[in-house]
Structures are given as C-alpha cells and as structure tokens.
Amino acid sequence: xxxxxxxxxxxxxxxxxxxxxxxxxxxxxxxxxxxxxxxxxxxxxxxxxxxxxxxxxxxxxxxxxxxxxxxxxxxxxxxxxxxxxxxxxxxxxxxxxxxxxxxxxxxxxxxxxxxxxxxxxxxxxxxxxxxxxxxxxxxxxxxxxxxxxxxxxxxxxxxxxxxxxxxxxxxxxxxxxxxxxxx
Numbered sequence: 001x002x003x004x005x006x007x008x009x010x011x012x013x014x015x016x017x018x019x020x021x022x023x024x025x026x027x028x029x030x031x032x033x034x035x036x037x038x039x040x041x042x043x044x045x046x047x048x049x050x051x052x053x054x055x056x057x058x059x060x061x062x063x064x065x066x067x068x069x070x071x072x073x074x075x076x077x078x079x080x081x082x083x084x085x086x087x088x089x090x091x092x093x094x095x096x097x098x099x100x101x102x103x104x105x106x107x108x109x110x111x112x113x114x115x116x117x118x119x120x121x122x123x124x125x126x127x128x129x130x131x132x133x134x135x136x137x138x139x140x141x142x143x144x145x146x147x148x149x150x151x152x153x154x155x156x157x158x159x160x161x162x163x164x165x166x167x168x169x170x171x172x173x174x175x176x177x178x179x180x181x182x183x
Contacts, residue, residue, distance in 0.1 A: 004043065005175040008036040009131065012171040015055055019142075020161030022153065029071070031085075033059035038089075038172065043122055045132070051089025051102065058083065075149040082107045094119050100136065106145040113140060115166065130174035138166045 016030040033056040041047035057079035060068050072079040089102040098117035103110050120133030141162050142148075151159040 002041065002177050003049070004040045004177050006036075006038040006040065006132065006172040007175050008034070009171040009173050010034070012131075012169075014169050016167045018165040018167065020163070021159070023158055023161060027062060027067075029060055029062035029068075031055040031059050032061055036170065036172070043130075043132075043174075045092055045119065046094055048089065048092045051087075051092065051100070053087040053089075055085045056083065057085065076107075076147055078107050087113075092117070098134075104140065104145075106142075107147060109145045111140075111144055113138060132172045132174070134168075134170040134172070136166070136168040136170060140164050140166065 013034075013036075014030060015034050016028055018026045018028050021027045034054060036053045037050070038045075038048055038052070039050040041049065057072055057077045060071050060077070062068055062071065071077055074080075077085075086105045087102050089100055091099075091101040093099045093101075094117070098119055100115045100117045102113060102115075104113045115136050115138035118135040120135065122130060122132045124130055142160075142164050143162050149160065153159060
C-alpha cells in the first residue's frame with residue numbers, strides 16, 4: 001500500500017475570514033503564514049488519512065495595523081498564549097457536496113466543525129509537480145471559541161457579529177509517495 005503526502009503551496013493559496021462590523025458592512029482578514037499537510041492512500045482524497053492545518057496568529061492581516069494588534073490581543077485570539085489556530089481533519093467526503101469534518105482550535109478552545117469543500121481537480125504544473133485544488137468555506141461562532149469581545153456603539157448597536165465566515169483557496173503539492181507494507 002502506498003502513502004501519498006501533500007503539502008500546501010503557499011504562493012497559490014489563501015486563508016481568509018469575514019465578520020460583520022456595526023452589522024452594516026463586512027471586514028475581511030487573512031493569515032499570511034499557514035501550513036497544511038495531508039496524507040492519502042491514492043490521488044482520491046476520500047482516502048485521506050491525515051489533514052493538519054495551522055495558521056500563525058502573528059500573521060493576521062486586516063489591512064489595518066491597529067486592528068491587527070487588537071485581534072492578536074487577549075480580547076480576541078490571545079496570540080501570546082495561543083500563537084496558532086489549528087485544524088485536524090477527521091474525515092473528508094467528496095460526494096455531490098464535499099465536506100471536511102474536523103476539530104478546530106482557536107485561542108485554546110477546540111470545537112468540531114464541518115466545512116464545505118469544492119474539489120477543483122488535479123493537474124501537473126509546468127515544472128512537473130502534481131497539484132490538487134480546493135475551495136473551502138464554512139461558518140463558525142466566535143463566541144463558541146471563547147472570543148466574546150462585545151463592545152457596543154454609543155447608540156447600543158453591536159460592534160462585531162458573532163458569525164465568522166471562513167474562505168480558503170487551497171492548492172496542494174504532491175510530495176512523496178511512500179510504500180507501506182500491508183499490516
């Protein structure tokens with residue numbers, strides 16, 4: 001039996017999130033440093049045995065340095081105590097609507113999540129590398145992860161929404177094929 005290892009191509013991938021601000025507009029942020037490794041038995045990702053993702057809190061970028069510093073603070077991600085967001089996939093299904101199940105850890109709190117996945121296919125790039133593409137989307141409640149910062153406006157309105165939309169464009173590179181003896 002073979003074991004195929006995959007890693008993220010960071011120059012062709014992006015990890016973004018969106019949250020309502022003042023409940024009238026949406027603010028977008030992204031992580032500039034992240035990694036993803038996976039293992040499959042074949043090029044069919046339904047055979048995934050491992051999917052591990054991390055994003056560095058220190059790399060958060062919302063196009064506003066003051067807001068980024070606040071997001072890294074104990075009010076939100078508490079980057080000093082919890083420098084990474086992690087996701088450990090437990091199951092991937094690519095049927096009519098692809099689903100990725102796993103455990104997401106933010107600020108030390110772990111919750112099960114289900115993400116929607118659109119498989120873009122597998123192709124060989126001009127350098128002979130085999131690549132696989134995915135679009136990943138989902139929604140989480142920040143409060144379920146202990147991120148309860150809740151400033152209100154002078155008129156009593158909510159400053160930030162609870163729902164966080166996750167959007168990722170992922171390109172994986174086939175790394176190594178290892179032959180494993182049948183057990």
